[in-house]
Amino acid sequence: MSAAAEQSRPVIRLDGLRKSFGALEIIRGVELDVQAGERHALIGPNGAGKSTLVGLISGLLRPSGGRVLLNGRRIDGLSPERINRLGLARSFQITRIFPRLSVMENLRLGIMARHGIRFGAFRLADSYEAVARETREMLATIRLGGRADAPAGELTYSEQRALELGLALTTAPEVILLDEPTAGMSRDEADHVVALIRDVTRDRTLLIIEHDMDVVFRLCDRVSVLVYGQIIASGTPEAIRADARVQEAYLGSEVAA
Ligand SMILES: Nc1ncnc2c1ncn2[C@@H]1O[C@H](COP(=O)(O)OP(=O)(O)OP(=O)(O)O)[C@@H](O)[C@H]1O
Numbered sequence: 001m002s003a004a005a006e007q008s009r010p011v012i013r014l015d016g017l018r019k020s021f022g023a024l025e026i027i028r029g030v031e032l033d034v035q036a037g038e039r040h041a042l043i044g045p046n047g048a049g050k051s052t053l054v055g056l057i058s059g060l061l062r063p064s065g066g067r068v069l070l071n072g073r074r075i076d077g078l079s080p081e082r083i084n085r086l087g088l089a090r091s092f093q094i095t096r097i098f099p100r101l102s103v104m105e106n107l108r109l110g111i112m113a114r115h116g117i118r119f120g121a122f123r124l125a126d127s128y129e130a131v132a133r134e135t136r137e138m139l140a141t142i143r144l145g146g147r148a149d150a151p152a153g154e155l156t157y158s159e160q161r162a163l164e165l166g167l168a169l170t171t172a173p174e175v176i177l178l179d180e181p182t183a184g185m186s187r188d189e190a191d192h193v194v195a196l197i198r199d200v201t202r203d204r205t206l207l208i209i210e211h212d213m214d215v216v217f218r219l220c221d222r223v224s225v226l227v228y229g230q231i232i233a234s235g236t237p238e239a240i241r242a243d244a245r246v247q248e249a250y251l252g253s254e255v256a257a
Contacts, residue, residue: 009036011175011205012057012088016066019052026052028229029066034175039198039206041216041237044226050209053226054179057207058090059083070175089173091164091181099153103144103163106152108135110170134170141200142166143192158189162196169200176201178208182215194219217241225249 010033019027026049034040042050055061057068059080068076075083080090098106111134115127139145142162147155152163161181168176181197182190194215197206210216216223217237224234227249233240240246 010034010069011036011071012207013069013072014053014057014066015069017053017056017063017068018065019049019056019061020064025064026229027056027063030226030229030231032224032231032234034205034207035222036205037203038221039201039208039219041220041223042207042209042226043211043213043216043223043240048226049229050226051179054090054177054207054209058088058177084171084173087172087174088177089168089171089175090177090179091168096167097152097160097163100151102149103152103155104135104139104148106163107138107166107170108132110167111135111138114170114172138166138169141169143196156189158185158193161185161193165196165200173204175205175207178206178210180209180211182210182212190215 012032012034014030014032017027017030017032018025030053042053044050052061056063056076059075059078059082063076066076067074070083070086070088073086075086075088078086084090096110098109101109108131111131115131139148142165144155144159144162144166147159152160155163165181178197182193185193190212197208198219206220208216208220210219220237222234223237223240225232225240225243225246232249233243233246235243
């Protein structure tokens with residue numbers, strides 16, 4: 001864990017969070033702190049409410065009760081765009097890739113948007129240079145330098161995930177939310193994406209939903225277990241693996257394995 005995480009400053013705090021869909025209460029009073037600089041996994045059985053929780057944090061869904069705090073500031077009720085501008089980016093679910101544009105053009109659009117430069121409004125050679133430089137750097141960061149000119153629609157599945165991650169990074173987020181980034185990947189592809197996630201989250205805070213326990217144990221400092229809309233345990237991967245409640249209430253053999 002990085003030094004930042006050891007200072008224990010919650011970047012995300014969920015306080016008595018609730019969400020109902022009609023009469024069904026899916027999130028039932030969640031308390032959760034995600035500390036600055038940590039990589040935090042959210043695990044739990046199918047239907048536990050993990051995606052709903054991430055939707056509540058990123059502004060896609062409005063809570064029925066409780067609060068979501070980002071760096072101490074209440075963000076529940078704000079739009080996803082506003083929350084993004086406050087430093088939180090979510091990737092792998094809302095795909096903003098333009099398939100006919102090249103990888104480089106996709107990234108450049110993201111970077112231009114952050115610089116506030118609109119289409120055709122290039123005036124300052126300086127900002128053009130800055131955008132070009134940042135685009136090249138981002139291509140290298142997400143390891144797609146060799147695919148810069150390929151149409152984004154022709155990328156492999158894992159390359160597309162890498163590009164989506166790059167697009168999320170163009171907003172220079174402090175916190176990244178990922179919902180099952182390795183779903184549907186081969187072991188090799190998953191390994192590549194996990195290494196990439198580790199790289200790009202080095203000085204950031206990560207909250208990740210992940211079913212693959214191998215990924216969770218390799219990547220994360222802390223794990224929280226959501227069962228039936230409530231967090232039943234939070235701790236290091238080792239503590240979670242050994243937690244009898246977790247084994248009983250949830251994965252059992254999968255965690256033990
Ligand atoms: N918009 C919605 N309207 C009604 N019910 C919903 C809605 N979104 C989610 N649900 C229900 O909420 C429950 C939790 O769903 P959610 O997708 O958050 O679970 P999850 O833990 O992410 O599951 P999985 O691991 O299978 O993706 C499910 O029973 C789902 O049917």
